[in-house]
Amino acid sequence: MSVVKSSLPEADLKLVGEALQGSLVDLLDLSLVAKQVHWNIVGPRFRSVHLQLDEVVTTARNHSDTVAERAAAIGVTPDGRAGTVAAQSAIGTVADGWIKDTDAVRTLVDGLSAVIVRMRERIRVTDQPDPVTQDILIGLTADLEKHHWMFQAESA
Amino acid sequence: MSVVKSSLPEADLKLVGEALQGSLVDLLDLSLVAKQVHWNIVGPRFRSVHLQLDEVVTTARNHSDTVAERAAAIGVTPDGRAGTVAAQSAIGTVADGWIKDTDAVRTLVDGLSAVIVRMRERIRVTDQPDPVTQDILIGLTADLEKHHWMFQAESA
Amino acid sequence: MSVVKSSLPEADLKLVGEALQGSLVDLLDLSLVAKQVHWNIVGPRFRSVHLQLDEVVTTARNHSDTVAERAAAIGVTPDGRAGTVAAQSAIGTVADGWIKDTDAVRTLVDGLSAVIVRMRERIRVTDQPDPVTQDILIGLTADLEKHHWMFQAESA
Amino acid sequence: MSVVKSSLPEADLKLVGEALQGSLVDLLDLSLVAKQVHWNIVGPRFRSVHLQLDEVVTTARNHSDTVAERAAAIGVTPDGRAGTVAAQSAIGTVADGWIKDTDAVRTLVDGLSAVIVRMRERIRVTDQPDPVTQDILIGLTADLEKHHWMFQAESA
Amino acid sequence: MSVVKSSLPEADLKLVGEALQGSLVDLLDLSLVAKQVHWNIVGPRFRSVHLQLDEVVTTARNHSDTVAERAAAIGVTPDGRAGTVAAQSAIGTVADGWIKDTDAVRTLVDGLSAVIVRMRERIRVTDQPDPVTQDILIGLTADLEKHHWMFQAESA
Amino acid sequence: MSVVKSSLPEADLKLVGEALQGSLVDLLDLSLVAKQVHWNIVGPRFRSVHLQLDEVVTTARNHSDTVAERAAAIGVTPDGRAGTVAAQSAIGTVADGWIKDTDAVRTLVDGLSAVIVRMRERIRVTDQPDPVTQDILIGLTADLEKHHWMFQAESA
Amino acid sequence: MSVVKSSLPEADLKLVGEALQGSLVDLLDLSLVAKQVHWNIVGPRFRSVHLQLDEVVTTARNHSDTVAERAAAIGVTPDGRAGTVAAQSAIGTVADGWIKDTDAVRTLVDGLSAVIVRMRERIRVTDQPDPVTQDILIGLTADLEKHHWMFQAESA
């Protein structure tokens, strides 16, 4: 079923579509991981990091919606199902159970790091085929790098 | 690492903890499925169902947070990781790609139905061991059943 | 026309449906009676009781919507038509024309009293068949009993 | 008990009072009918019409309060009791049970039509005796005719 | 200095201008009198009437602004200076010092009564020359008559 | 295609429909002209008039929506297309390019003046056939005359 | 009728009461004068000064309420009737009719100046007898002097 007529030529579409689909998976997993840590964190900095993690969740959820709707807008169907997220995320599986606040911070530094590396590559490849998509990826990467700094600053 | 002292005896704790963990998985998957359909739906009722699905997402996200924090509050660590959700959800895997509005509505009716059956059982088993948890499950089931009615009413 | 599949067995459904339908009628009439007195009250306490009555109206309208949608959610069609309300309400017909503030307060004490007696019975009978409905009835009864206290306190 | 001194002469008062009392009954019944359909509607347009009906309810409730208080303000006691509404409304009794969305729309077109015909007559008769009351009736008729258009547009 | 070109002919302008100037003076004095009583009232109904009076003040201030700007809009300079208000108001001078709540209510009934009689005459004379001004006077008279009813209802 | 049944007889409908269609065109053009001047104005009063013009835009846009929906409500299809606006507006074509603040104010005084003359005639002709439409025209003319005064006051 | 027991001795009470009563009259007149100019101002700075004057009105009205209620709080009945304001205000009678923007600004500079001189004296005399009243007078004088600066800055 071909539904939405793309404003991009076929070759560009594939490339841009993959960048968006990859971003969607990473952002959805980031939102799940941040919530997982939000619930299981323990230690003296519990409250501070607990609150900070919900800001990551908000960032990740909002941007996941934007990239998924951008994919649809150029005629590519986004896939954000649990199985897809589990299989393709940039973020390795985090441990379950209580997690110490220092480990929690490190988990986020690592997770954000892995996503940012991929996002910078996606910014690079979308530059020519679709500056509109690229602009969305640039904007969300700025937010991810800001969270990344804050968790690093807390580890210093 | 035993962190949070439960106000429940061991046996009750296991039972209540399983009810909460199961609810968490079902609600997280419901939020992912509803978003998946929200992005991929097509057909004359696109806009109406697209908006309605975001209300399901809001319901599912809010209640998933409540049950996960309730689990932590009684000393049970919640597990809301993508892999866990993919493996244990009450909702079967939904198809990817564009989805007709009539199919979208049916998908939600079925998904909510499966979750509600499990929730009613969880309400039953938590009655004696922990009325506080039961009250949370009762409140969220009321919301799920309301969404369930609305999608059914649209199929009539 | 059978539209909404109930999550309750037939026998329970009838019982719970009657409790909800009865609650709907009582709450709708309470909203009409409170408005009637709101408009016709006279006497030194006019303003104070006039405002208080609008809070009863808000309570009654909100809860009537909740119980009607709960009925639909379990597959029972609610009936809130004027004729039905006039015929089945727990509250006796109030007099028309101007009403003294002391009589206004007494009217509300009596009207709320009649509704509360019925609500407590409905809480009792819904306990086993449907704790979700029961929880809704418990919550609205708490509000009605609070209004009941306030009007009694004003009569002291 | 004669309480509020009217700023209108006796003859005018009767005429204007009847116009307001009639408007009150029609608006209260409109609010009850719109809620009845809001709860019982089924069909593909469920959500859209369900929401639209709540806007009719809001319109009807707000204007019913205005006309009732206007009646009191000129010394006429308004009567908005369930029995009065059931007996005197311009809107015929609607069927109970589930109602198809197309029937729901037609029910509203007919109900609004019946009320508007009466309102236009009331605007005519209040012109000389009380332009203040007439202005209120003109304002609310504009709202009713707007709803009337919208439901007709949906039937086209 | 002739500044604003009127959209009304000379004769109509004089008539409409006087109606607006008279309304301005009455409304400004109403706001001062209501505040005077708001500050000096004593007695068991102190709080209730104290708050009610501030609603009169709000009504009077808002409408005084509207009529003054309407005068300017048709090219007539409004005069709302203290001396003018003191000299030309419809409301007789109220006593100074503490005022019993029952007297406070009566003072407002009488003051509103005097203003309403004048406003109804102004509505009558502006009908032909300027329906725009008339519509403003109709709207504010509805508000004044509503306050008038409420203070009368409290005296019953 | 005859869609919306009018509550007005044929002859009245034509007259009222023309008044509304004319108002729509004038208000849409007023919104475009005010924006044009808002963007191109220069001179010491730039900021003050720039802001004031956006209030004219808001007034014109809101009232254009009201009159268009009123036309639809009585069964007349409104026409607010750019070509229609360009051809039928009461406001003469304004110059392009930068515009001095004093010229900007004069442009608005003249534009509003031309629209107000037409509106007053429309108020006159709709009085008998449709007081509901007339009331809408009266209300928006009050707003236009207020803006008219303010721009004149600035020219003094 | 002696109603409110003062927390001040008799001699102090008279002095503080006079300071408050004088402040009340000056502030009420300031609000009337600022509105009078707000409505009648013309000239290129119309809009800017028109808006600025409403901020003076807000300041004057809020502080007049505070000083009147402070008088009542120490057992002195405030007098804010139109005749009292006209007779005792620090601000000389302003001219009626249109007023040029430059004259408008000068009128406010002079009016505020006259009030401030009196307020500084009232601050001086209330220091010993009642620091609570003094604190209120200090706060409002800061606001008046800020408005005074702004109108002076506009005259430079």
Added chain:
Amino acid sequence: MSVVKSSLPEADLKLVGEALQGSLVDLLDLSLVAKQVHWNIVGPRFRSVHLQLDEVVTTARNHSDTVAERAAAIGVTPDGRAGTVAAQSAIGTVADGWIKDTDAVRTLVDGLSAVIVRMRERIRVTDQPDPVTQDILIGLTADLEKHHWMFQAESA
């Protein structure tokens, strides 16, 4: 003086009344203790715990109001006087003077623990006599146990 007619039989009333009175005392003391620690806490986590404590205060104050009004609603007079609170609270007297952040957290864990034990018993005993009261106690216990978890998580 017997004022409010209870909807409960005498025996049930005593039992439910004691549960509510006990809850009131515990919640009021919790609000005082949390404020005491909020003001006196020192140490590196000062700001984080200082803010968290105000959320406990809000929870405790809101629920204390609810249980006190529930007591009144069933005809039992609540007693929340300082002496009563000091004498009957579940929370032992906390030390005065500066308190280290780690001690502050422990104080809250212990205080909440003591209150929760009593609340769970109150939930048990109110189940049969008054499900309405029980529902209120269940809801507030959920909140207390959530705070309890958070302070424990901070101690890990």
Added chain:
Amino acid sequence: MSVVKSSLPEADLKLVGEALQGSLVDLLDLSLVAKQVHWNIVGPRFRSVHLQLDEVVTTARNHSDTVAERAAAIGVTPDGRAGTVAAQSAIGTVADGWIKDTDAVRTLVDGLSAVIVRMRERIRVTDQPDPVTQDILIGLTADLEKHHWMFQAESA
């Protein structure tokens, strides 16, 4: 443990610290007493006084937080524990059980009176040692005296 370095010399500190500690106790007890009466009041003025008392509670709670944090800010540990409040409050123990509205008003007049006398003394003694603290005490006394007037006005 000496934590916060005071900006006041030792002698001044003791004096100012006692003024703040005394204010804290009086304000906390005022908030408890006002709530106690808020819950137990009966009589025709129930609603009016019930609402008024919650404004006293808000005033007392806000100012108690300000004075306690001011104490901490100058290096004095505040003590707001239930036992301290019960032992040192300016307000005598109020009776328990239902309280007639007239008695409720008198209770507040007396309680506020006792606190105000102490507050005025505290304003006197803090003038030289710490004008910053004095300014806070002056501001809150203004609020207390306003409430005092209002309850007295209601007793007239």
Added chain:
Amino acid sequence: MSVVKSSLPEADLKLVGEALQGSLVDLLDLSLVAKQVHWNIVGPRFRSVHLQLDEVVTTARNHSDTVAERAAAIGVTPDGRAGTVAAQSAIGTVADGWIKDTDAVRTLVDGLSAVIVRMRERIRVTDQPDPVTQDILIGLTADLEKHHWMFQAESA
């Protein structure tokens, strides 16, 4: 009259100015067309599309303001007069009279399509001369393409 000094060289300025002027015309016409359809649409999806169209209007109006002010900011006078819009828009003239909902959706798909093609070309040509303007065009194209997807999804 040369007023605003551009930060761009002459050649770039012409190119960028044309891109902005073209965008302005297309966006203004889009807002007029969307309103035209908003008022004249009929059919079962009336309400859904009626509301959706107002979101297009909001998008188009906001972005038209941004591009017009951007033109002024680089020293190019924007032209948004009705005649210019009618002559230069990318969107062909739409039919007048009632429009079926399916036709309404198609009209928007076509109109948005035509504008998007032009916008993508404008993004291309502004890249080198003015990345600031390009960024604005990229942002608004993302919004247009999102609307485009939604109307296409509804046609599937």
Added chain:
Amino acid sequence: MSVVKSSLPEADLKLVGEALQGSLVDLLDLSLVAKQVHWNIVGPRFRSVHLQLDEVVTTARNHSDTVAERAAAIGVTPDGRAGTVAAQSAIGTVADGWIKDTDAVRTLVDGLSAVIVRMRERIRVTDQPDPVTQDILIGLTADLEKHHWMFQAESA
């Protein structure tokens, strides 16, 4: 250029003007220093202190505006240029580069300390010449001392 006529005599003016100018410089520098630390802080308490510092910034910016406008209001031109701030601030130059959280807290304790000492002297010298200015300085010192306490409490 002498613009604003002072309400203070020449000698007082100089003294008060210097107090305000000194306060302005200290507050502006405090806002810059707090931002500098807000951006460069690292360590486990990063987030908590990062947020706390923005509250200092808000306090410092708001009060700097108040004192600068107070200076203007009494006819003294405030000087808040970067060079002036760098040359005259009470706060010594802080180091650049990353700053540990413990050092960050100490930096703020020291900076606030230096400013508070100066502010207390300014309160002393403005008492006689200008109680209005003094009141402003007292109010802002209360805020600074509250921040000072909080940073000290965190160092304990």
Added chain:
Amino acid sequence: MSVVKSSLPEADLKLVGEALQGSLVDLLDLSLVAKQVHWNIVGPRFRSVHLQLDEVVTTARNHSDTVAERAAAIGVTPDGRAGTVAAQSAIGTVADGWIKDTDAVRTLVDGLSAVIVRMRERIRVTDQPDPVTQDILIGLTADLEKHHWMFQAESA
């Protein structure tokens, strides 16, 4: 102390870091200069420009925070101390003392001009090394150029 790991290679980092540091200094000085003029401006356009300047302050403060946090996010420590700002700003030192409104406008045109020239260069050099930073600089330059236009338009 190396704290935050940059996602940029060393060479790029230096270049991007300098662009951000330069932007920070210019924006902080712009906020100080705009405030300086905001406080000292005199002349007929005082109020209009006084308000406009606060919008520049808001723009400059918000963007300075964004660029400083962006610097930190890529591992470069921002330096926004008063001395640094005084030494390195693009804006020349402005005169102290009262400033005529025409001079005030010219000061802003010149200051914004100097900053914009530098910003456009920074946009150019950050394009390849870091599109995320470039996007931030593009966005803030759009705002600066809009302010620049407005002050120029006022000078025409």
